[in-house]
Amino acid sequence: MPEKRxxxxxxxxxxxxxxxRRGTIHAVNSVxxxxxxxxxxxxxxESGSGKSVTMMSLIGLLPTPPARVTGGxxxxxxxxxxxxxxxxxRAVRGAKIGFIFQDPMTSLNPVLTIGFQLMxxxxxxxxxxxxxAKKRAVELLDLVGMPDAERRLxxxxxxxxxxxxxxxxxxxxxxxxxxxxIADEPTTALDVTIQAQILELVKDLRRKLGxxxxxxxxxxxxxxxxxxxxxVMYGGQIVEQAPVRELFENPQHPYTRALIETVPDIGAERPxxxxxxxxQPSILYxxxxxxxxxxxxxxxxxxCGKENPPLLVTDKAHHVACFWDSATxxxxxx
Amino acid sequence: MFNYTIRRLLLAVPTLLLISFLIFLLLxxxxxxxxxxxxxxxxxxxxxxxxxxxxxxxxxxxxFLLWCKQFFYNETLNILEQWWGWDFGGDRLRVLSxxxxxxxxxxxxxxxxxxxxxxxxxxxxGILIAVPIGIVSAYKQYSWFDQVGTFVSMVGYSVPTFFxxxxxxxxxxxxxxxxxxxxxxxxxxxxWSSFVQQVKQMIMPVSVxxxxxxxxxxxxxxxxxLDNLNQDYVRTARAKGIRERSVIxxxxxxxxxxxxxxxxxxxxxxxxxxxxxxEQVFKVNGLGQLLIIAIQAGDVPTVQTLTFIFAFLIxxxxxxxxxxxxxxxxxxxxD
Ligand SMILES: Nc1ncnc2c1ncn2[C@@H]1O[C@H](COP(=O)(O)OP(=O)(O)O)[C@@H](O)[C@H]1O
Ligand code: SF4
Ligand SMILES: [Mg+2]
Numbered sequence: 165m166p167e168k169r170x171x172x173x174x175x176x177x178x179x180x181x182x183x184x185r186r187g188t189i190h191a192v193n194s195v196x197x198x199x200x201x202x203x204x205x206x207x208x209x210e211s212g213s214g215k216s217v218t219m220m221s222l223i224g225l226l227p228t229p230p231a232r233v234t235g236g237x238x239x240x241x242x243x244x245x246x247x248x249x250x251x252x253x254r255a256v257r258g259a260k261i262g263f264i265f266q267d268p269m270t271s272l273n274p275v276l277t278i279g280f281q282l283m284x285x286x287x288x289x290x291x292x293x294x295x296x297a298k299k300r301a302v303e304l305l306d307l308v309g310m311p312d313a314e315r316r317l318x319x320x321x322x323x324x325x326x327x328x329x330x331x332x333x334x335x336x337x338x339x340x341x342x343x344x345x346i347a348d349e350p351t352t353a354l355d356v357t358i359q360a361q362i363l364e365l366v367k368d369l370r371r372k373l374g375x376x377x378x379x380x381x382x383x384x385x386x387x388x389x390x391x392x393x394x395x396v397m398y399g400g401q402i403v404e405q406a407p408v409r410e411l412f413e414n415p416q417h418p419y420t421r422a423l424i425e426t427v428p429d430i431g432a433e434r435p436x437x438x439x440x441x442x443x444q445p446s447i448l449y450x451x452x453x454x455x456x457x458x459x460x461x462x463x464x465x466x467x468c469g470k471e472n473p474p475l476l477v478t479d480k481a482h483h484v485a486c487f488w489d490s491a492t493x494x495x496x497x498x
Numbered sequence: 499m500f501n502y503t504i505r506r507l508l509l510a511v512p513t514l515l516l517i518s519f520l521i522f523l524l525l526x527x528x529x530x531x532x533x534x535x536x537x538x539x540x541x542x543x544x545x546x547x548x549x550x551x552x553x554x555x556x557x558x559x560x561x562f563l564l565w566c567k568q569f570f571y572n573e574t575l576n577i578l579e580q581w582w583g584w585d586f587g588g589d590r591l592r593v594l595s596x597x598x599x600x601x602x603x604x605x606x607x608x609x610x611x612x613x614x615x616x617x618x619x620x621x622x623x624g625i626l627i628a629v630p631i632g633i634v635s636a637y638k639q640y641s642w643f644d645q646v647g648t649f650v651s652m653v654g655y656s657v658p659t660f661f662x663x664x665x666x667x668x669x670x671x672x673x674x675x676x677x678x679x680x681x682x683x684x685x686x687x688x689x690w691s692s693f694v695q696q697v698k699q700m701i702m703p704v705s706v707x708x709x710x711x712x713x714x715x716x717x718x719x720x721x722x723x724l725d726n727l728n729q730d731y732v733r734t735a736r737a738k739g740i741r742e743r744s745v746i747x748x749x750x751x752x753x754x755x756x757x758x759x760x761x762x763x764x765x766x767x768x769x770x771x772x773x774x775x776x777e778q779v780f781k782v783n784g785l786g787q788l789l790i791i792a793i794q795a796g797d798v799p800t801v802q803t804l805t806f807i808f809a810f811l812i813x814x815x816x817x818x819x820x821x822x823x824x825x826x827x828x829x830x831x832x833d
Contacts, residue, residue, distance in 0.1 A: 258739035270730040285738045320828040
């Protein structure tokens with residue numbers, strides 16, 4: 165890969181809060197990252213770590229209220245998506261940034277045919293007439309490996325299996341040839357063999373179409389097989405970020421290390437592979453003023469309760485937010 | 499879809515037969531005596547003769563079978579003749595009212611237009627108001643529009659129509675004198691001024707009933723929209739970048755209408771029967787009023803006929819609701 169091509173997506177310091185009756189929840193805290201053309205960025209973290217909220221904040225998909233993006237910018241196509249008006253955002257959504265959601269059972273409209281749902285973005289963004297849109301819809305279904313595509317256009321979602329529905333959702337996201345595809349746990353709701361098929365499909369599509377992909381998952385094992393770079397999230401922050409090899413060979417954050425230990429690894433001893441990260445993530449009712457992981461961290465010390473660790477560059481492309489130095493096993497001198 | 503409809507239809511037939519049997523049984527066993535309203539000076543022997551001439555001496559099953567034949571065959575032909583001016587010929591029996599000695603069916607056919615005009619109109623007006631209000635209230639949940647809508651429908655739903663009815667009569671006909679307080683059923687609309695008069699006399703009963711209907715249906719519409727607005731498929735639709743109007747009016751509305759349409763269809767029989775109170779208040783002599791008077795007079799043929807018509811309408815609109823459900827929801831249709 166050539167050095168430093170301009171990023172397709174540049175996210176800087178975004179903050180997202182939910183105003184609820186019980187108080188303000190700080191779901192995303194100063195998240196910055198960028199995405200290179202054609203790159204596959206894996207985003208990992210356990211449930212509730214802010215992965216979905218971060219990605220939905222980018223293109224205004226969160227319900228406002230209760231959600232509000234209070235700061236930062238999202239540079240895409242020379243505009244700041246956080247300042248864009250509704251019309252500009254709509255022109256990006258589904259056209260230049262495609263979305264795939266977790267549960268294919270609920271993410272399609274049950275009373276509209278998949279043909280109609282598939283043709284919607286084509287007619288909206290590409291101004292296609294019905295016949296052209298239909299032709300393209302058949303192509304798309306072929307592309308995602310749907311047998312008998314033309315006949316199935318007039319079928320309703322409940323007539324498909326979970327895996328086939330997810331293929332329809334993928335076809336919909338790819339309809340207008342987006343530059344970026346955001347996949348929010350697209351295989352979590354599927355069973356293992358179907359999961360593997362969908363993973364293969366996405367790898368294949370990426371080779372054919374060359375778009376950049378953000379792949380959200382709570383499963384490091386999935387990311388290991390497909391990502392170029394991995395971002396680990398915890399408490400609405402990025403706690404570690406590195407190229408995939410580097411991350412698995414040299415995990416530096418205690419949370420990442422714990423996650424890697426919990427990845428089922430064939431051949432490992434049983435007690436090891438069954439261990440999960442102990443404890444529960446807490447809901448953040450204030451901006452974090454200390455390390456959010458400290459209640460579950462084996463290496464926590466005094467400073468961790470007083471300051472929120474910033475994201476440090478430890479090695480060319482490796483960033484970590486921790487006061488403890490995994491190389492020396494001692495507190496860092498910064 | 500065809501099989502589905504046929505299945506529902508086949509189920510409706512035994513239901514109706516069972517209902518007609520129950521209605522016959524209930525009223526036959528009721529202690530009401532058709533001669534009770536006749537003057538007390540009539541001697542008992544004459545009274546007995548009258549009872550026999552009314553057919554009350556036959557065995558129970560014979561009476562039921564005769565009644566069925568009369569009801570399903572003779573009277574159906576009678577109604578068709580009445581309505582379309584056809585002539586099937588032959589001398590058919592007629593079910594006579596014990597009160598007026600005139601054919602029950604004729605009276606009912608006379609009364610239906612009153613009921614349909616006032617009560618039917620109020621149902622249609624109620625729906626037309628309720629659906630958009632429900633949609634906007636849900637989309638702008640907790641906005642001032644929604645708050646006002648909630649308040650008005652709480653009032654409309656919880657204050658009984660005999661109260662709002664009397665209230666509007668007092669305000670608009672007694673104090674302001676804008677509208678007549680009694681509905682003139684003999685009015686024939688044949689020119690502009692009689693049309694204006696008809697509209698004037700319909701305004702109050704229609705608005706009172708429409709308010710009540712709209713209150714119910716708008717709550718229902720709102721709840722159904724809210725259910726759907728939080729669904730994943732709505733987020734998917736937004737993620738596709740389609741216009742918000744389409745998201746709401748194509749995606750959300752299509753789904754939200756399914757239960758609402760069902761409720762509306764199931765409510766239609768009430769249009770014929772449920773307005774009894776309002777008809778009394780405004781003196782609209784529709785079917786509801788006819789039923790009340792017949793019950794009070796112990797007029798069994800009229801009560802039987804009306805009850806059966808109401809039962810038939812309920813079964814029929816249940817069928818319609820089922821079919822509409824199937825049309826709107828492909829998950830049902832393709833079973
Ligand atoms: N609708 C909501 N209302 C209030 N808080 C929310 C809502 N959605 C998400 N959150 C908060 O945001 C946090 C991150 O959620 P999310 O991004 O969905 O996590 P995940 O990493 O599992 O995708 C949650 O822990 C929760 O506190
Ligand atoms: S900053 Fe402290 S508490 Fe947080 S992960 Fe590092 S060592 Fe643990
Ligand atoms: Mg999520």
